[in-house]
Amino acid sequence: MGGKRKKSENEGMEGDNNSKNSIKKMKKEKSEILPSSIKNKEKRSAVHAKLKHQKKLEKRKKLKARDAAEKRALELGEEPPPKQTPRTIENTREADETVCMPDDEELFAGNDADEFSSILKHDRSPKILITTCRFNSTRGPAFISELLSVIPNAHYYKRGTYDLKKIVEYANNKEFTSIIVVHTNRREPDALLIIGLPDGPTAHFKLSSLVLRKDIKNHGNPTTHMPELVLNNFTTHMGHRIGRLIQSLFPQDPNFRGRRVVTFHNQRDFIFFRHHRYIFESKESKQSDSKGKKAKDAKGESITKEKVVARLQECGPRFTLKLVSLQHGTFDTKGGEYEWVHKPEMDTSRRRFFL
Secondary structure (H helix, E strand, O other): OHHHHHHHHHHHHHHHHHHHHHHHHHHHHHHOOOHHOOHHHHHHHHHHHHHHHHHHHHHHHHHHHHHHHHHHHHHHOOOOOOOOOOOOOOOOOOOOOOOOOOOHHHHHHHHHOOHHHHHHHOOOOOOEEEEEEOOOHHHHHHHHHHHHHHHHOOEEEEOOOOHHHHHHHHHOOOOOOOOEEEEEEEEOOOEEEEOOOOOOEEEEEEEEEOOHHHHOOOOOOOOOOOOOEEEEEOEEHHHHHHHHHHHHOOOOOOOOHHHHEEEEEEEEEEEEEEEEEOOOOOOEEEOOOOOOOEEEEEOEEEEEEEEEEEEEEEEEEEEEEEEEEOOOOOOOOOOOOOEOOOOHHHHOOOOOOOO
């Protein structure tokens, strides 16, 4: 009899514990209700604001704890804890076999034999022909006039009714090294076609976010000096090839006295174009001691320190390019072979980049 009673008592205790655990789970679920599951708009916004405030408080606590740990380590003469690097799309990109390595001998051997080697080795000087599509717009000529001021030794020719293959033949006969075709749609430039001469390749770019010089606040006017060229983040074999194509448009002897910089910055396969002038200025900054007060010398005068500061002034234009296709040889829509073509199924992952 005693054994039976003990069993029933134990079963009763277990039942109580289970009921307590279920109540706790219910409370947790209630406290962790997602705002998206609430239908009432006012209640949803209130829950969202509360969650946001809680996250903010937790973040502030973590920052205070980290600062206190750093301060304690400095006081004890120890190394402070390492700073955490934030997770971004760039540093969590998918592994790519085509990323260029500094000891890649095949890449350097290919550079000596590609279509741009004669220009980049100073055997030929760049000479660019700029033209438009057959149906030009009002904003197209303004963009072309600014391109002419950016790219040295560039010449504009009206398209007329000529076929692009005939223009390529004419440019080859006149010893041009590249052709740039500005395509417009609905009175707005929307694409660039860059054709390397005489053997290609042909790159087709989508053009977006165009801002002309007159629309840039406090813009500067460019000089006729040869610009410095900056190419950023062209890391893969395809990116390296596109970088060399862009490089072949500009002379390889920049005039540093002119302080002109043309930048092509690749980020997530979008190529951002910027055109700046820079200047170096020396500024006096007052030194402060460890307590944050102004440091003074023996005479009681505040100690100043000279600091060199670089200032930038944008000259324009400003636009963004996105590679659509890269074709072997000069422009040929029917029989041309494509090295690379962008397809919609390539955009399934946000962390996959091709340039």
